[in-house]
Amino acid sequence: MKLIEILGELGVKTTRLKKGEYQFQADQVDLEHLKSEQFAQQAASLRGSIMIVGPLLARFGQALIPQPGGDKIGRRRLDTHFVGLQKLGAEFTYEADQHFYQVIAKKLKGAYMLLDEASVTGTANILMASVRAEGITTIYNAACEPYLQQLCKMLVSMGAKIDGIGSNLLRIEGVNELTGCKHTILPDMIEVGSFIGLAAMTGSEITIPSAGVEHLGIIPEAFKRLGIQLQIQGDDIFIPAQNEYEIETFIDGSIMNISDAPWPGLTPDLLSIFLVVATQANGSVLIHQKMFESRLFFVDKLIDMGAQIILCDPHRATVIGLNKKHMLRGTTMSSPDIRAGVALLIAALSAKGKSEIFNIEQIDRGYEAIDQRLQGIGADIKRVN
Known part of the structure; x- marks a missing residue:
């Protein structure tokens, strides 16, 4: 629910159709909201907020996110996310005093990469950016949890071209646009x-x-x-x-x-x-x-x-x-x-x-x-x- 609230504040139209079913339309995203104190507080409280970085970068060429929160279960680095996005051509900066991460790219281009860890969220972020990158992206040591498989299948239903779903090797051919879709998520x-x-x-x-x-x-x-x-x-x-x-x-x-x-x-x-x-x-x-x-x-x-x-x-x-x-x-x-x-x-x-x-x-x-x-x-x- 917190992530849905963050998306709503960002300008995404979120509609609760019934219990467990939502509709999203992101035709009026407000990038200026990323610089607001409200966004900083909301996104910092939820580790899942990192998942908006890949899609924002692919669509708008930029993304800004505070250091995300979440469970205190030890060191949970984000290097995999940003190293992968840099491989696609993004420029990465980290404002240490504000604890903010930023990625900017005029154009993303497909690349070969070997992930340093099979990060679920890292793979997902890179995957969501690479489906709109120009050319072929090859991701070795990709996470292949059922959640990732479902994300891949959803993206394919939106027009993405992804091979290797369910394996640790993903091959993505970038496309110019994605369409809407209807998707049912897996049981937890x-x-x-x-x-x-x-x-x-x-x-x-x-x-x-x-x-x-x-x-x-x-x-x-x-x-x-x-x-x-x-x-x-x-x-x-x-x-x-x-x-x-x-x-x-x-x-x-x-x-x-x-x-x-x-x-x-x-x-x-x-x-x-x-x-x-x-x-x-x-x-x-x-x-x-x-x-x-x-x-x-x-x-x-x-x-x-x-x-x-x-x-x-x-x-x-x-x-x-x-x-x-x-x-x-x-x-x-x-x-x-x-x-x-x-x-x-x-x-x-x-x-x-x-x-x-x-x-x-x-x-x-x-x-x-x-x-x-x-x-x-x-x-x-x-x-x-």
Whole structure:
């Protein structure tokens, strides 16, 4: 919603047709708004605001954006975005005192590039700029998450020419113009994974309808490694009630290791969920968060609730499962980021006693009306203030 508000202030006509369906028309974009204090404050509060840079550069030859905010989960550099745009011919400047980034280009030209990391948002920004660049753009080490695949397919429906969709090698032939389109976005795979974890932790029977199963990659299999039973029924996922679940070991009996990796590997956004689910499993697991160095720093709150976790270093935590023999206990805590926040919420719903979670706007950013939806399936939860 914040990004839609930013687009509206920028001059994009946004119309809510019905719940979950919006219409956008960007025929009166006000570039002067990019220099306003209002834009600076709004864009700085949302990391997703960086996504307007590529389209603005492609269409108007310039873009201005403050250093974006978002979750405090470690260093999240933007080099990939701007190095890629520079490869296309943009001039980049950074105003250190104002924390503003600017790119300008009279004309974008296709280029070969090897991304230094398979950044999802970086790939998307470069992709959206390159579809209007003159000539051929080749992007190696491109992110290929389902979100990127959907963006590519949407751009193709608008007239773009993109080869290699779903792979780490994209080839884009620039076009002179794009047209409007109608597109349905995918179900949120992180939310799907969160509800699988919620069902396991609370011993609940839950059906997740229209889960976009074919786009979930190895997520269901990763939960099965923790011993969680789930059944794929068409495009629905059924999780039966389980009194306990046992973590698998490797063939030689060594401790299971669950780690994130670029797609089609396991998405890092779900590691917080896997970690909290493991606290009530039978067995032990090493959670290895490779991408962000501060994402595991919420485990102290789980330890306060009675979880047995050893934080090895900023990237690794060993979880010794309690096998639901010793329930977590309710406590007061604060949500540090979206994924840790919902992991703490899952822990609170499974804990004995009452818990209070502050800073819930972090959770709201990724989970719409989460309290109401959880109430709908029987959770004793209420929003205060």
